[in-house]
Amino acid sequence: TESGDLAELSLPAGHPLLFQASAGARGCLGAACPFRGRCFVTQAFREAQDWQVVVANYHLFFSHIMGGKGSFPVRYDWLVCDEAHRIPDAARNAATVEAGAEDGAALLRSRALAGFEPFLVKEGIDASLFRERAEACRNAQTALFELAELRYRQGEGIAECSGDVLRKGEELIDSLETLIRPLREIEDRFASGGFENDSGLGEAAALASWIGDLREYGRAALWCLKVENFPDWSYWRGASALTSAPVVCADIVRDALESEGPEKSVLISATLSVTGDFSFWTRETGIKPDKTLVVESPFDYANRMEILVVDIGIAVGAQGYDDRICRVVQRLCDENDGRSLVLLSSLRLLRALAGRMKARASGYEVLVQGDEPQRDLLRRFREVESSVLIGSVSFREGVDVPGEGLTQVIIDRIPFSHPNDPIVHARGVLEGRESFVRTVLPSAKMFLRQAAGRLIRATSDHGRVALLDSRVLDRREWNIPESLPPGKYRRLSVRGQGE
Numbered sequence: 208t209e210s211g212d213l214a215e216l217s218l219p220a221g222h223p224l225l226f227q228a229s230a231g232a233r234g235c236l237g238a239a240c241p242f243r244g245r246c247f248v249t250q251a252f253r254e255a256q257d258w259q260v261v262v263a264n265y266h267l268f269f270s271h272i273m274g275g276k277g278s279f280p281v282r283y284d285w286l287v288c289d290e291a292h293r294i295p296d297a298a299r300n301a302a303t304v305e306a307g308a309e310d311g312a313a314l315l316r317s318r319a320l321a322g323f324e325p326f327l328v329k330e331g332i333d334a335s336l337f338r339e340r341a342e343a344c345r346n347a348q349t350a351l352f353e354l355a356e357l358r359y360r361q362g363e364g365i366a367e368c369s370g371d372v373l374r375k376g377e378e379l380i381d382s383l384e385t386l387i388r389p390l391r392e393i394e395d396r397f398a399s400g401g402f403e404n405d406s407g408l409g410e411a412a413a414l415a416s417w418i419g420d421l422r423e424y425g426r427a428a429l430w431c432l433k434v435e436n437f438p439d440w441s442y443w444r445g446a447s448a449l450t451s452a453p454v455v456c457a458d459i460v461r462d463a464l465e466s467e468g469p470e471k472s473v474l475i476s477a478t479l480s481v482t483g484d485f486s487f488w489t490r491e492t493g494i495k496p497d498k499t500l501v502v503e504s505p506f507d508y509a510n511r512m513e514i515l516v517v518d519i520g521i522a523v524g525a526q527g528y529d530d531r532i533c534r535v536v537q538r539l540c541d542e543n544d545g546r547s548l549v550l551l552s553s554l555r556l557l558r559a560l561a562g563r564m565k566a567r568a569s570g571y572e573v574l575v576q577g578d579e580p581q582r583d584l585l586r587r588f589r590e591v592e593s594s595v596l597i598g599s600v601s602f603r604e605g606v607d608v609p610g611e612g613l614t615q616v617i618i619d620r621i622p623f624s625h626p627n628d629p630i631v632h633a634r635g636v637l638e639g640r641e642s643f644v645r646t647v648l649p650s651a652k653m654f655l656r657q658a659a660g661r662l663i664r665a666t667s668d669h670g671r672v673a674l675l676d677s678r679v680l681d682r683r684e685w686n687i688p689e690s691l692p693p694g695k696y697r698r699l700s701v702r703g704q705g706e
Contacts (some may be wrong), residue, residue: 211247265297457493545571614670
């Protein structure tokens with residue numbers, strides 16, 4: 208490649224070489240890397256110093272500031288943040304600590320370690336002892352994750368550590384330290400420039416990087432296992448990883464932005480305020496703006512958008528709920544000749560609806576999240592005017608289809624976070640009974656507004672938003688309509704056969 212951009216390679220998505228060749232925080236030696244002068248990433252940042260406008264995403268921004276590097280690598284005068292409602296989640300993702308079983312297995316894979324052995328023998332290290340200790344690390348890691356799988360339910364928050372799981376973690380740390388100890392002399396020699404004129408410079412750099420990754424993996428595992436900072440931090444076991452994330456990110460965001468010290472910061476989003484009030488966002492980010500401005504929409508919602516609130520007659524989670532949601536969605540899409548975006552709160556419901564709608568002739572094409580990359584699905588949705596696109600959370604944003612191809616947005620329910628979500632659970636412990644009003648409800652209003660905002664994208668657009676949740680109107684104390692565009696409301700009640 209000319210620039211190091213993997214998009215220059217004519218390789219299909221998922222090709223193993225793309226993963227092996229890609230750069231990330233893991234494996235990067237930073238200033239100690241002997242190949243820094245030829246590094247594509249370093250070169251890109253070097254060139255960017257002369258740019259007048261630098262565009263980056265939140266992950267890159269926060270990972271540099273919070274990932275031990277101290278600051279964003281390109282200096283700037285003004286900071287402009289679009290979709291600024293994402294800032295707390297972006298900071299949380301950058302601060303999240305994870306120790307994955309696959310990550311550890313990759314670091315300790317015997318075939319990968321075999322590449323170090325000729326260099327280690329040359330440096331006077333017993334290769335057979337190295338293999339033996341690496342095998343002990345693999346066994347300790349397997350024992351840890353097998354026990355964690357027994358003690359912790361997948362996806363549920365962990366409030367207290369299990370003593371036997373912690374002991375298994377400490378055994379893993381001890382075995383990693385035993386593996387690394389004989390290599391410290393090589394590591395120190397590399398750090399002091401002792402391999403500068405040596406043919407083993409590349410091997411020493413790779414070994415130093417690997418040792419650093421092992422240490423970081425051990426630190427992450429121990430942090431996740433000790434559960435010492437609950438409920439300020441949440442802890443849980445995923446499908447193959449132990450994970451910990453900060454619950455409230457206000458201090459993290461504020462410190463990160465203050466450390467950068469731009470002359471001015473401008474933070475923009477269509478959903479930055481809840482019913483015209485910025486207090487929820489300022490509390491979540493810790494940012495206290497000098498000035499705020501709520502700009503009225505240029506769209507004539509009152510005359511061009513209808514909000515249909517559907518009482519489906521069954522509580523969420525009750526027997527028959529999924530079936531009735533599917534039948535209502537089908538009916539609404541049929542009445543509208545397709546041309547609909549369906550946003551669902553669970554992948555279970557998504558799969559049920561997708562299977563049902565694809566199994567019948569409807570006169571319109573059915574596109575489903577997961578069948579193709581999101582970019583390709585959106586392109587097809589724009590091209591085929593009568594199509595229906597079925598998606599979940601990720602489709603609340605980024606869907607921009609002005610015109611007759613999207614005249615109906617169907618939302619299955621108010622998007623409250625699941626109470627068993629580890630971060631939501633820890634937040635509830637942290638804030639007590641106030642958590643619903645302070646955090647859960649404002650978040651749901653913001654997500655609902657984002658989803659409803661997919662309908663009207665141009666002054667000529669029109670259509671309806673169908674909310675299949677009677678609580679939108681029934682729970683008046685929640686003031687849900689105040690967070691939605693001022694469309695005309697209509698209520699519809701659905702009853703099943705025999706009711």
